Amino acid sequence: MTEDTDATAATMPIEDYLAQGGQLTSPANVPARYRGELLRLMASFVDSELAASAGFADTINDAAGITARIAACRITLEKADHAGRVLDLMGDFGADEGRYATQHPWADRLPRDAALGQARHGADMRLAVFHYPIEGWVDAVVLNVLQGLAAAVTLEELARVSYAPLADVFRAIAPREKRHTDLGVTGLTDITATEEGRAAAKAAIAYWQPKVADSFGTMNSARFETQKRFGLRHRPNEALLADWTASVRATLAPLGLA
Template structure:
């Protein structure tokens, strides 16, 4: 049986030694995007820890930052099994670097790392960080539900370990959001932040017609289309925010 037929039928690969070259390239790209996004996300979120009101909120922000770094490290460990100096990789980019807040980056990659475009935009204070944490956290949960099915078994196992903690990050963000919207001013700030971040998080799901998706689907690295994942995310956002009176 050809490798693509085996993978298309739900087959799994378990070690770098039985991974064909094209599959290896797509797998490493997938892992690099996750690692770089977690590192860049943690670097941006770390700056807001001291902006959080009260010790409990600062602890929550610190926990999210620490666990995102841990998640990056876990996937980086899987990448390291394919060779290369992962310590040097970690040091090779400025994860805190950001572009102009009004830049139009769409879904394209920018700079020399593989972070999702949303992590090129700077945060402006605690409210901004909480809103991004909720919106992007929900996107990450949806994307991890997809990645838990990836055909490279060690990576699928790692994503299954990570997924519950990413879901908990959303819960922590929602707790912060409920506190903020208790005041009219806080609610107005949240609405402004939602309007700013929604299209940027939406862009992380990629284009509707994607040749990369078709390639990764043949290898069992993807199963659900970008549009379907985007639809699932938008529905979860509405289900959580509309009962709070947020549009």
């Protein structure tokens, strides 16, 4: 915290200070119970970005043309970079950054018909959607669009997180994630130019849309209430899910995919 926020925070309980928009700026000022929730939030983001990058890398050679391959390479690179930026902040709290980045098999996937719902799986903290395998270019493009729209909603929420260095990183990442989605929409537009492509896209949407929806978590979440008290979250899961659903509809309708 700065000198001014130190004085403000000293006059009220830390949870009240954070819930009212206060921010912390250094690991030295972070209470233990806040630290645990903050590190959990960061680990989930890092693990999801590393898994997304690893999974998408396998689709680069499936891309339809040089421009699409370049886009796929860019997305793969930047997602790994986003993970690295947040992992650097975890390093401030004592995380072994070098070991962390290699301790899980990020490219591993479960069977296509696995039913994870909203549950975490395995030893890492990735969202369940990143445990499912991508099958081909259309599948990759559809997942990129749907998950990219989810990232936009989530990053808008996380840009207000009460740990100021993390909020800064999320604000810097958001435009790049939007560009990934824009690249996906361009690819999806090309795919839907034929009836065969539109049918393949519809099948991929039917598979991925409920899995991405699950990534928003449970409704009436007790964890959300805890995070809200610390200023790590502000809007409940159901509100974020509603925003994403509307964004998906607005994006897919012009392509005849709604």
